[in-house]
Amino acid sequence: EDQVTQSPEALRLQEGESSSLNCSYTVSGLRGLFWYRQDPGKGPEFLFTLYSAGEEKEKERLKATLTKKESFLHITAPKPEDSATYLCAVPNAGNMLTFGGGTRLMVKP
Amino acid sequence: DAGVIQSPRHEVTEMGQEVTLRCKPISGHNSLFWYRQTMMRGLELLIYFNNNVPIDDSGMPEDRFSAKMPNASFSTLKIQPSEPRDSAVYFCASSLWQSPNTGELFFGEGSRLTVL
Numbered sequence: 001e002d003q004v005t006q007s008p009e010a011l012r013l014q015e016g017e018s019s020s021l022n023c024s025y026t027v028s029g030l031r032g033l034f035w036y037r038q039d040p041g042k043g044p045e046f047l048f049t050l051y052s053a054g055e056e057k058e059k060e061r062l063k064a065t066l067t068k069k070e071s072f073l074h075i076t077a078p079k080p081e082d083s084a085t086y087l088c089a090v091p092n093a094g095n096m097l098t099f100g101g102g103t104r105l106m107v108k109p
Numbered sequence: 110d111a112g113v114i115q116s117p118r119h120e121v122t123e124m125g126q127e128v129t130l131r132c133k134p135i136s137g138h139n140s141l142f143w144y145r146q147t148m149m150r151g152l153e154l155l156i157y158f159n160n161n162v163p164i165d166d167s168g169m170p171e172d173r174f175s176a177k178m179p180n181a182s183f184s185t186l187k188i189q190p191s192e193p194r195d196s197a198v199y200f201c202a203s204s205l206w207q208s209p210n211t212g213e214l215f216f217g218e219g220s221r222l223t224v225l
Binding site for chain 1: 217
C-alpha cells in the first residue's frame with residue numbers, strides 16, 4: 001500500500017532561520033511527487049511537481065528536491081508569510097493523489 | 110477565473126439530518142475529486158470523477174455517503190443520515206486530466222461540516 005509520511009508535524013522558526021521539511025514515501029513505481037501549501041481556512045494550493053531522483057524545483061524561498069525514497073522542501077530565510085501547512089502527495093496506481101499528514105510551519109517575526 | 114466554488118462554506122446540523130455539499134469545478138476541467146480533511150486522518154480522497162463518470166469511490170466511508178456529477182459544471186456530496194464523526198472539512202478539487210498526471214489539482218475553499 002502506498003504511504004506518504006511527513007516530518008516534523010510542526011516546525012517553529014524565527015524569521016530568517018532556514019530549515020527543511022521531509023516527505024518520505026513508499027510507492028510501487030513513482031509517477032511523481034507533489035508539494036502543496038495550505039493556509040488556514042483555505043484549500044491546498046499546488047507548488048511543485050518532481051518526477052525523478054535528483055530533480056530540483058525552486059519558487060522564491062522554497063526549493064524542493066527528490067531522492068528515491070524521500071523529498072525535502074528547503075525553506076531559505078523564511079518570512080512570516082511562509083507560515084502555512086505544507087503537504088506532499090504521490091499518485092497511486094489509479095493516478096489519484098495520496099497526501100501526507102502535512103507539516104505545520106510557523107515563522108515568527 | 111473564478112476557481113472551484115463550494116457551498117455552503119459552513120454547515121452545522123444535528124445527527125440524523127441530511128447534508129448536501131455542492132461544488133462547481135473550473136470550466137474546462139474534466140476531473141473532479143472530493144476530499145475530506147480531519148486533524149486525525151489528514152486529507153483523504155473520497156471519490157473521483159472523470160468526464161462526469163465516477164471512476165473510484167473506494168474512499169467513500171459507507172453507504173451513508175453518496176456523490177453525483179450530473180454535468181460537467183456541478184457535483185454534489187450527500188450524507189444521509191449524518192453522524193457526529195462526519196464532522197470535517199470537505200474539499201472539492203478539479204483538474205484537467207493529462208498524461209502523465211501533473212498532480213496539479215485546484216481546490217475549493219472547502220465546506221466545514223459540524224454534526225452535533
